[in-house]
Structures are given as structure tokens and as C-alpha cells.
Amino acid sequence: MEAFRTLFTHFEDIRVLFFSHMVQTSLVAFTGLAMVGVRLKLCQALVVGIPVAFYMYLERALMLTYQYSLTSHILLGALGFILATWLILRLPVVTAVVATTISYIIILTSETFFLMPVVTYFNIDLKYVLSNPWLQCALGLLSNIPLLVLGVASYFTRFSLLKLSGGGRKVLVKISDVGFRKTLQKNEK
Amino acid sequence: MNSVFDRKIAWLSAFVLIQSFLILATGFNCYYNYKYYIINFPITKSLSAIILIFGTLLAVGSLWFIRQIQDLADKQAEAEAQAVLMEESREMINVLRAKQHDYTNHLQVISGSLQMGKPHRAMEYIKEIIGDLALVSNITGLESPELAALLLKKISLAEANGIVVKLSIESRLTNFPFSAYELTRILGNLLDNAIHALQEDFSPEKILLIRISEDLRYYLFSITNSTPIIPKSLHKVIFEEGFTTKRNKGNGLGLAIVKALVEKNKGQINFISNEQEGTIFTAVLPKNLGD
Secondary structure (H helix, E strand, C coil): CHHHHHHHHCCCCHHHHHHHHHHHHHHHHHHHHHHCCCCCCHHHHHHHHHHHHHHHHHHHHHHHHHCCCHHHHHHHHHHHHHHHHHHHCCCCHHHHHHHHHHHHHHHHHHHHHHHHHHHHHCCCCHHHHHHCHHHHHHHHHHHHHHHHHHHHHHHHHCCCCCCCCCCCCHHHHHHHCHHHHHHHHHHHC | CCCCCCHHHHHHHHHHHHHHHHHHHHHHHHHHHHHHHCCCCCCCHHHHHHHHHHHHHHHHHHHHHHHHHHHHHHHHHHHHHHHHHHHHHHHHHHHHHHHHHHHHHHHHHHHHHHHCCCHHHHHHHHHHHHHHHHHHHHHHCCCCHHHHHHHHHHHHHHHHCCCEEEEEECCCCCCCCCCHHHHHHHHHHHHHHHHHHHHHCCCCCCEEEEEEEECCCEEEEEEEECCCCCCHHHCCCCCCCCCCCCHHHCCCCHHHHHHHHHHHCCCEEEEEEECCCEEEEEEEEECCCCC
8 A cells, every 4th residue: 555655646747647648649659650651640649649648657657656767667668659559559560669669769869859958958957847747748748849740741741761561450440431431331332 | 572561671670770779768868867867877977978879870870771671672662563564564465466366367257258248247247346346445545554454364364264254444543543563463363263263163154344433532443253152151251361262273362462452552342242243342442542
């Protein structure tokens, strides 16, 4: 019980979950898969992003509770993403691995060369950031800008780094092609 | 290999990316743990910065590397598609040569009928030839020469086996957005199956109906063989890999490949099989790939 109580105290503010984690996880799914040539619709990105956001919320609380390293936190996050992409979208594992890795490389690079210089330049104390949910959301969103730019660019230009197989996209077809099925039924008649 | 990455190359890319990601994550951990979180982190600031920069360079380099592999794979796929096009064109020329040879015979028959003073026989014969000419003209009017070559070849094969071929081309497939290579694989497999099924059947009337049409949003390709009928017990397994009714002649991949290619292009394949209509396989492909 004590462990649960300690864990509970380390949960971030709920606003961070909704305004930072969910946006970031949906963007990671959307842009990562766009980079391997699998185009998601917004609702499909959310279908992956929302459960992973809850997972990240829990995982960050665990990190703060047990003080394990940032590398472990990053790897656990990536693993969660790979599993979610694989299980929810039913994409091949290799597609999930490559898409997630690309997204994480973009995030880490943007945090290194975009977010942290801003934090250093304005001399912002990270402890203060962690205690202020809106500031945490704002900085979180700042680090997502490169992902957002790449995702939007890829959406309009259909650019992708790789063209990996979408495999058996049973869930994708069900969500996105309702009108298509009606046309099929008409053609059959 | 087509433009979709070969599985081994995809795993190689994953391996390269994961390695650079791990180094980048370690660099990130070293640098920012040193800077912000843990006080006694056993690494100097400059060394952690070097690891971080090295990890970043490696990550960017690996993205560039896999992009180059993708370009090579695309070029290889393009070369293979060109080779298929060449082969199809060669076959189309052979079929047209055979037709030309047939027409020489037809002209001799007409000339003979006229010399024998039987113009009505000659007229009837000409009417028959016009039907054949219309069929060739319909096929060669398609925008895709690969598809035209395939249809000419398969129709010749079917007719040589005593199958009556009926063709309904209501679309010339102008601005068809899909790869000709994939389309010929889809229709080639469906036509092979239909011709094989008709060949094996003992029915006196064997009809193969090929229909190509389009509406505002979709292209529709339909292949019908009048007989045999697929038993209901097989309907669920017909698209599964390894399923075949051709015994030793088939590997059971044809329809599975067709299904995969159609779904890859966001289309759908389905079939009906009953006594009244025969067996109809229909592939529907959306005009706009974004649909």
C-alpha cells in the first residue's frame, strides 16, 4: 500500500496527460508511420496515441518514484509504442519498430537541439517546470514542433523515408473505409 | 521485389536505427542527467556531450543510409517493372503476329468464296472477323499496354482451349494511378485461375467473361468463369496462403497475392459463386489512393 501511495504522489497533473502526453503520442504514431509510408487518419493516430499516453503517464510516475535512468524511461516508452502499433493497428512488427525508432530519434534530437537550448537560454529551472503543468505542457509541445512539421509536410507531400508494408490492415480498413464498403455492396448488386 | 521493402532489408534498417537510437538515448541520458538530475553521475560533462553529438550524427546518418537503401530498392523495382513491360510487349507482338497470320488466311477464304461465286458466304465470314477485330481493337485501346498484352495473351490461351471469351471494356483506364506490374499480377492470377478451372471442367459450354469498368470513385475488374462453382465450404479459405485446388500444379499463393496487392492499394477483392451467375471474382480499386 505504501508503494502505491508513493507512486500516486508522483503522478503528474492530469492536464499534462491530456495536453502534452496525448498530443505527443498521437504525433509520434502519425509522423513515425508516415515516415515509413503508412498514412494514418487523425482518429487512427488517436486510437494508438491515447492508450500509449496513459501508459507514459504511469511510466513517468514510476520513473519519478524509483529514480531509474532517462535511458530506461526512453526505452520503456519506445517499447510501449512498438507494442501499441503492433497490437492495435496490427501492423508488422518491423514496421512498428522502424516507425517508433524514427519518431523517437526525431523527439530526442528536437529535445536536445531545440527544447534544452530554450530551457538553458531562458534559465528555466526544470524543477519549476515539473511543478507547473501549463509550463510543462508548453515545453512539451515545443519539443513536438519538429514532429508536427514533418507530419504535416508528409501529409501534404506524401513524403516518406521508407516504404514499409502496411501488412494486414484489418483495423485501418474497418475504421476508414465505411463508404468504400457501401460502394462495394452496390457494385455487387 | 517491388517497391515495398524486402523483409530482410526492413529488419536491417530496424537494426541500424535501433543501434543509433540507443547511442543517442545514452548520450541524452548522460548529458542531461549530468546537467539536471543526478548529482554524482560518473561521467564528465564534455564526454557526455561528445556521446550526445556522436549519437545524433549517427542517428541522422542512419536515416540517410536507409533512405539510400530505399532509393536502390525503388530503382530495382523500376528495373524489374521495365523488364516485365518488355516481356509483355514481346508477347503482345507475338500475339499480333499470329493474328496477322490468321488474317492472311481469312483473306484467302474470302477471296476463294468470291471466286466460287458465293458472296453471301463471304459476307458471313467477314461479319465473324469483324467481331474478332473489335475485340482486338477494344483491348489495344486500353491505356495500359501491359494490361493489353496480358489480355491478348490470356484470351488466345483460353480460345485455344475451347473457351468462349466475352469481353466488356467500359473504361480505357485513363490516368490509372496504380503500378501496371501490380495490376497485371492481380488480373493475371485471376485469369489463370478462371482458365484453369474452365479447362478442368467437363461442361459443354465454357464461357470466360472479362469486365473492366469504372465509376466516379472506383475501378472495377471482374473475371467470371461460367463453371465450375466453388463449394460453400471453401469460401472462407479461398484467399488463404497455401490453399489450392490445382493439386500438384498450384502452390496456393495466387489468390493470397491478389488479395495482398488489392488491399495494399486500398482496394477490395471479393467473389460470388452460384449456379445462375457462375464464379465471379471482383477487384475494386479506388481512384484516389487517399480514399
